[in-house]
Amino acid sequence: MEDKFAKTEIHKPENIVYKKSDLMVDRPLSYCPGCGHGTAHRMLMEVIEEMDIQDKTIGVSPVGCSVLAYDFLDIDMIGAAHGRAPALATAIKRLWPNHFVFTYQGDGDLAAIGTAETIHACNRGENITIIFINNGIYGMTGGQMAPTTLPGMRSSTSPYGRDVPTMGHPLKITELVAQLPGVYYVTRQAVHTPNNVRKTKKAIRKAFELQKENKGVSFIEIVSNCNSGWKMTPVQSNKWMEENMFPFYVLGDIKVDGKLVEKKETVEKD
Amino acid sequence: MTEEIIIAGFGGQGVLSMGKILAYSGVMQNKEVSWMPSYGPEMRGGTANVTVIISDERISSPILNAYDTAIILNQQSMDKFEKTVKPGGLLIFDPNGLTRLPERTDINIYSIEAADEAGKRGLSKIFNMIVLGGFLKLKPLVAPEFIHKGLEKSLPARHHALIPENEKAIEIGKELLTPVHVLN
Amino acid sequence: MGELRLMKGNEAIAEAAIRAGCDGYFGYPITPQSEVMEYLMAEKPFERTGMVVLQAESEVAAINMLYGGAGTGKMVMTSSSSPGVSLMQEGISYMAGAELPAVIVNIVRGGPGLGTIQPSQADYFQAVKGGGHGDYKMLVLAPASVQEMCDHVKLGFEKAYQYRTPVMILSDGAIGQMMEKVVLFDQVPRRTDAELIEQCPWASNGRPKTRNHNIITSLDLDPAGQERVNLKLQAKYRLMEQNEVLYEEIQCEDAEYLFVAFGLSARICQKAIDMARAKGIKVGLFRPITLFPFPSMEVSNVGNRVKGILVVEMNAGQMIEDVRLSVGCKIKIEHFGRFGGIIPAPDEVVRALEQKIIGG
Numbered sequence: 135m136e137d138k139f140a141k142t143e144i145h146k147p148e149n150i151v152y153k154k155s156d157l158m159v160d161r162p163l164s165y166c167p168g169c170g171h172g173t174a175h176r177m178l179m180e181v182i183e184e185m186d187i188q189d190k191t192i193g194v195s196p197v198g199c200s201v202l203a204y205d206f207l208d209i210d211m212i213g214a215a216h217g218r219a220p221a222l223a224t225a226i227k228r229l230w231p232n233h234f235v236f237t238y239q240g241d242g243d244l245a246a247i248g249t250a251e252t253i254h255a256c257n258r259g260e261n262i263t264i265i266f267i268n269n270g271i272y273g274m275t276g277g278q279m280a281p282t283t284l285p286g287m288r289s290s291t292s293p294y295g296r297d298v299p300t301m302g303h304p305l306k307i308t309e310l311v312a313q314l315p316g317v318y319y320v321t322r323q324a325v326h327t328p329n330n331v332r333k334t335k336k337a338i339r340k341a342f343e344l345q346k347e348n349k350g351v352s353f354i355e356i357v358s359n360c361n362s363g364w365k366m367t368p369v370q371s372n373k374w375m376e377e378n379m380f381p382f383y384v385l386g387d388i389k390v391d392g393k394l395v396e397k398k399e400t401v402e403k404d
Numbered sequence: 405m406t407e408e409i410i411i412a413g414f415g416g417q418g419v420l421s422m423g424k425i426l427a428y429s430g431v432m433q434n435k436e437v438s439w440m441p442s443y444g445p446e447m448r449g450g451t452a453n454v455t456v457i458i459s460d461e462r463i464s465s466p467i468l469n470a471y472d473t474a475i476i477l478n479q480q481s482m483d484k485f486e487k488t489v490k491p492g493g494l495l496i497f498d499p500n501g502l503t504r505l506p507e508r509t510d511i512n513i514y515s516i517e518a519a520d521e522a523g524k525r526g527l528s529k530i531f532n533m534i535v536l537g538g539f540l541k542l543k544p545l546v547a548p549e550f551i552h553k554g555l556e557k558s559l560p561a562r563h564h565a566l567i568p569e570n571e572k573a574i575e576i577g578k579e580l581l582t583p584v585h586v587l588n
Numbered sequence: 589m590g591e592l593r594l595m596k597g598n599e600a601i602a603e604a605a606i607r608a609g610c611d612g613y614f615g616y617p618i619t620p621q622s623e624v625m626e627y628l629m630a631e632k633p634f635e636r637t638g639m640v641v642l643q644a645e646s647e648v649a650a651i652n653m654l655y656g657g658a659g660t661g662k663m664v665m666t667s668s669s670s671p672g673v674s675l676m677q678e679g680i681s682y683m684a685g686a687e688l689p690a691v692i693v694n695i696v697r698g699g700p701g702l703g704t705i706q707p708s709q710a711d712y713f714q715a716v717k718g719g720g721h722g723d724y725k726m727l728v729l730a731p732a733s734v735q736e737m738c739d740h741v742k743l744g745f746e747k748a749y750q751y752r753t754p755v756m757i758l759s760d761g762a763i764g765q766m767m768e769k770v771v772l773f774d775q776v777p778r779r780t781d782a783e784l785i786e787q788c789p790w791a792s793n794g795r796p797k798t799r800n801h802n803i804i805t806s807l808d809l810d811p812a813g814q815e816r817v818n819l820k821l822q823a824k825y826r827l828m829e830q831n832e833v834l835y836e837e838i839q840c841e842d843a844e845y846l847f848v849a850f851g852l853s854a855r856i857c858q859k860a861i862d863m864a865r866a867k868g869i870k871v872g873l874f875r876p877i878t879l880f881p882f883p884s885m886e887v888s889n890v891g892n893r894v895k896g897i898l899v900v901e902m903n904a905g906q907m908i909e910d911v912r913l914s915v916g917c918k919i920k921i922e923h924f925g926r927f928g929g930i931i932p933a934p935d936e937v938v939r940a941l942e943q944k945i946i947g948g
Binding site: 424427438440441463468469557 | 593762765766767769852857859931932935936
């Protein structure tokens with residue numbers, strides 16, 4: 135994929151207006167075009183690069199679409215079994231207390247099969263960062279219903295829409311963990327517009343800085359799209375996300391400095 | 405020398421700790437020992453028993469079906485273990501609470517009214533040491549100085565002040581032992 | 589000589605972990621092995637050596653804590669008993685696949701299901717044949733005394749790192765709960781991070797500029813790649829079979845009959861030997877100490893000199909399959925076992941020998 139002309143020419147300092155983080159491995163992402171994972175990855179790597187902590191960062195990847203995150207992130211990583219990332223991160227941080235440890239998990243991984251590990255790592259107040267990508271669906275296995283699938287939302291295992299009386303309610307696990315005293319910082323962000331990307335990056339930076347202070351868990355939910363699973367174009371999916379996901383999964387800080395944020399249920403829009 | 409002992413009674417009588425003190429004393433005297441408890445719900449007040457083996461040689465099975473000595477402290481244990489004493493072996497029992505006395509004629513049988521004595525002296529906690537004293541009178545497997553070391557090792561430091569009392573109880577036990585049936 | 593103590597098997601496991609320089613213990617309470625974590629918490633190894641001890645929310649979490657810790661190169665251990673070890677199988681499979689070193693202790697109790705809290709050897713198949721999914725093995729050590737409970741922890745860590753594999757110590761509730769004299773080995777200092785990084789260049793513990801990033805995973809979506817992973821694992825297991833077999837022969841020289849037994853059953857057989865020989869029956873004992881790799885050649889050598897073999901296990905007949913595979917079918921090989929938490933008495937074993945092998 136290397137185009138020497140383009141690379142040498144573009145890399146001249148005077149020509150560079152934007153570049154990806156050096157901590158993103160030089161290979162094409164395996165995610166669908168329009169998916170939020172790539173942007174979330176990039177924000178994470180930019181923070182680690184800017185903090186200059188590549189040699190002190192250990193990441194835990196999940197099972198799900200981002201199972202191969204370790205192929206794209208040029209940091210040391212461990213691929214967890216489905217849902218177990220917070221258990222791995224717990225041990226890693228306890229054994230390497232001066233390192234920066236994060237998990238990167240989807241909604242099925244974190245809020246269904248891994249609920250116990252999520253709740254207990256949060257409740258113990260592990261000094262880790264949990265990055266939770268919520269797109270309301272199991273993307274990798276082909277669009278099945280997730281714990282966060284909205285009422286009425288279609289998926290391959292709720293083809294007529296999520297029927298709450300038989301399939302249960304969507305789980306707001308982020309609000310749930312925010313109640314735990316071991317959790318210090320909780321925020322819900324998105325990566326579908328430049329403004330949201332900036333806010334997400336700021337939140338990730340804050341979360342990693344907090345690890346230095348041993349304050350407990352920092353938990354960042356990123357509400358994202360799944361245009362393949364939702365069967366939409368990327369543009370449609372982002373619009374659908376704004377209109378349907380954000381009213382239920384309201385963006386903004388939920389817990390700051392260990393205190394729950396009082397806020398109105400309003401939709402943030404750019 | 406190998407001595408295979410079963411100590412059996414109620415949970416709370418100090419059966420396991422009696423065995424432990426005996427075993428630790430054996431270790432102090434550089435013997436091979438094993439201490440195998442019955443464990444589980446029985447530890448919460450039901451029957452409790454422990455097999456203690458003290459030997460000059462490497463110990464084979466810590467689980468046995470026949471014993472040189474049975475120390476029996478309640479009726480259930482009498483029913484279960486009287487028959488497991490090897491012919492010519494030793495049975496020591498406390499008659500307190502027993503409804504049936506041992507009937508074997510091919511073993512040596514001694515009684516020790518330890519519960520009674522401990523109650524009279526208001527020292528119910530050292531009941532098991534009185535029993536141990538009775539046993540040691542007949543089978544002085546470990547010397548008193550090693551019993552002392554065994555007590556030091558077995559008891560938590562905060563209870564070390566009680567060691568003299570325990571040693572006194574052992575002496576009391578030696579005097580209390582009464583022959584019931586002794587082989588020629 | 590090291591420090592002399594009277595200890596329970598479970599306590600010896602815990603003390604040995606501290607002394608072996610273990611970095612972290614992660615566990616969940618279950619009878620009959622809870623003394624392991626209780627001992628560790630009381631001993632405060634976090635003050636003695638800096639070792640981490642953490643009570644997890646489940647066995648599932650505990651084994652995945654091991655997976656995480658081992659992935660960074662740290663020396664980690666867990667212990668549990670049968671139902672808990674069943675829950676750990678997923679994690680063990682991942683660790684075998686990702687080639688991670690760790691020591692996993694199973695203080696076996698009777699099953700299936702919730703079963704009983706009394707001792708058993710019914711997890712032989714699960715331990716030896718690979719209890720989780722996929723083609724993998726663990727090196728499995730079967731201690732028969734409290735001393736070996738202690739020694740096998742140290743040995744287990746050595747082999748775990750030598751082969752980058754999970755090692756299982758397969759014991760049972762009786763050895764866990766019984767006390768025996770133990771000579772403790774001296775404290776091995778915990779490795780410094782620099783020593784760890786040198787010993788484990790594969791570990792994910794922070795990528796310096798001087799090397800590529802390390803990835804710990806058992807995933808390879810490309811079948812050719814996954815086959816290579818499997819071939820590598822199999823080559824490792826063949827190497828273990830060549831080099832790591834441990835066993836003990838007791839009174840086999842003149843034996844006409846043979847007991848084959850591991851762990852507690854082997855101890856009971858030793859008493860049964862004395863009782864049988866007093867009756868004039870020349871019987872010996874072959875005790876596998878590693879259950880994987882199984883001492884196939886060695887048991888075959890002894891087995892082919894005797895008239896019959898009684899495999900004594902606290903299960904319904906598991907190791908007997910490996911004995912039969914090893915020795916063949918030219919001589920009589922029968923099983924005697926008690927299960928559900930019942931420990932066979934030495935006289936029962938002698939009777940079984942007389943009835944099933946000699947008279948049979």
